[in-house]
Amino acid sequence: MALSRQPAARRIQSDVLGIVRQNAVPLLFLALGLAGVLATGMNPYFLANETINRLARNSFLVLSLLIPVTAGLGLNFGIVLGAMAGQAALIAVTHWRIPGLSGLGLALALCTPLAVGLGWFAGMILNRAKGREMITSMILGFFMNGVYQLVFLFLVGTAIPMRNPAMLLTQGVGLRNTQDLELIRWSLDRLVYWRVSGFSFPVLTLLAGAALCAVLMFLARTKLGQDFRAVGQDMHVAEVAGINVDRTRIIAVIISTTLAAWGQVIFLQNIGTLNTYNSHEQVGMFAIAALLVGGATVARATVANALVGTFLFHLLFIVSPFAGQRLLGQPQVGEYFRVFVAYGVIAVALGLHAWQKRQQVLRALARDKLAAAEVSGD
């Protein structure tokens, strides 16, 4: 009673507090980012262009994480598999020297079946590891990294006949550490490139991200999307209702892996060089960190979380080396800080998730204690 009669000002105050509490993580990172911007006194044009650029090239990868979260698989560290598929396709396209948009298109087409296969494989394995999907997908990423290295370090030039001195190591076996992707560099970014009063927009890349958002929102409104949500909430209930849980989960992983493969191709066409043995390694970590910064949890993630998170995480990425340089005369400190942030965010999010689950049990216990006190008559 008393609650509803409190003055309007107080109610507004508590509303504001509620909003702040619900969005604590993104707000914290916004504050950190803004503090960094102020501390460095950066050129606003540089900052804005860099942010737009990174938003364009990274959002696709972050968005690829959403469906597994909805389907109850948690954060899919296995998008590394998709990234590897994308890189394999790019290596092939570079070897065949197919330039520009046609090269890019071919890479996208080539990586799709590979990613679907890998996603199916990962989905099968994750179905056998229900309840431990996140750690399993992470280890699966490490394992596939071994296979990837085997193929591109030992089989290329031996089992896979390939003669290309520009790409291979001097002894003719294994790929070089870095591959030049000059042929397809910016093939999407600069196809339509708007420069408006000092700001530049890679229009098609941004559009690709927007299209993906639209597709994800469409999916959410279909029967399949409803099934993802049902399976994500309670596999047992979904199963009893006749939903094929295992199949639904595999579909979720396949979609995620495929989107990640496309995302990695888009990412690398922007970067322009491929770090053959490293580019994919941190894709999962950074994408997941970005999603979590956007306020997502292990059990709930939205398109808005992904976009806001990508923006904030990369704002911090841009700012922190400069802030380190400016404040401590040491860009390395900023570099250290952003790696620290990436892993720290993941650790905090996972810890919070476990803590919240425990809180639910404790609340139920408190309720029973109350009831017990009533029965005992005190």
Add this chain to the structure above:
Amino acid sequence: MRGVTKEFHGNRVLNRVNLDVRPGEIHGLVGENGAGKSTLMNILFGMPVIRETGGFQGEVFLGGQQVHVKSPFEAMSLGVGMVHQEFMLLPGFNVTENIKLNREATRPNLVSRLAGERLRTLDVPPMRADARAAIDRLGLEIDEWLPVAGMPVGHMQFVEIAREIDKTGIRLLVFDEPTAVLTESEAAQMLGALKRLTAAGVGVLLITHRLEEVLEVADRITVLRDGEVVATRAPAETSLEQLAELMVGRKVERGGLPARAREPGPEDRILQVRRLTVQMPGERVRGIDLDVYRGEILGIGGLAGHGKVGIANGIMGLYPATGEISKDGRQLTPGRPREALAAGLAFLSEDRRGVGLLLDESLELNMALTAMQVKGAFLRPNPALPALSLRDERAVRSFAERMIKELDIRCRGPEQVVRRLSGGNQQKVCVARALALEPDLLLVSEPTRGIDVGAKSLVLDLLVRLNRDLGMTIIMTSSELVELQKICDRIALVYGGRLAGILPPEAPAAEFGLTMAGKRKEAS
């Protein structure tokens, strides 16, 4: 269902059961735990577990035609629905989404024409209308757009029923303990809804422990005991007492128990429990006061899910618990197993293989481990570095050999891995481990579960010997009332997480039946 017989590993759990439900009838099915109710339902629904264990004999007819139900989905398509005891609802979905789960109305769109049915768009208005209609048929005021999370339990139950009646062509609806979690007014509302359903020609099979409920609403009542139908009555021809007696049945012979030097009495309390609540999933304890007297065997009984198993687990601190527990006047902190063990309590868990034993370790290590941890027994003293005291292999071996002889554990020797032992012998290893602690209060949970008949009486005899010869106080939790009646001095019965009454073992069967059904108020 005609002449249904089912055996699990040579153990006959259903014996020529006949059961029929007429259209528009509410048929009550009552029976103790293990009477065979769930097995019967599993057969009706074609659960895979029945096929995996060798199928069943007998026939099932639906609407006069014999049917062979091979899966729950087939049962569903035949018009047989089930409202589950535990809720099959998704908390994050709203009422409509739950009612239409996996039967959503959809309409085609551009993508689905190319890529298949699953990409059709959800068509919300008809879903909402269907849900509304189903809720209205139950005579209920629930907003069909409300999320399920945070709803009162009673409403969740109704949503579940609404889902079943929304399925087209429903002919038989099975309710498994629908009112177990409801308040009285909710239960009344729910039973009213049942009557509305039968008025529309649906047959209802109502499985419940609340005898007064079946008497009130059922048209006929079937009592199942030990896998057999002992009676089918109309409510007018029977009474609460008669049903309770039919349910529990057996006359137990007690006798043959050796006498004690000194009979336990209320003046000597060993354990006092006040306002105990335990957060054990499926076996919640919601506030229990209990006194245990030195030298007695106290039984804890009750139906599954009413919290009897939770009591011992709560006292030992294995699940989050609140309340006061004092042993010999000394307070124990709830939720601290080590403290309970140090105070002279020992526990034989109902989850023998999960909590009780290290399955891949040897007999002797299993026996010695807890005592090593808690009391520093079986360790060679190392005054300089107590943390690095070494195991005293010889003491462990001699203890194990003594136990193997005394408890008659059938094994190849103290080094054998516990996993390979039979259930009864594993239980004895647990007992030996508890004995290594030299407890004065032993808590035993379901000591005979999963053990064959011969070994059962051995385990019970062992408990009596521990009590009579070593003067150990024992709290025994068991689903088998007969066992409790055989060896206990007093039997505490729980209902709904609270104490329903404490009865002497020779109390009449009807009284046990009524107390377990929550009908009798605490007398002592």
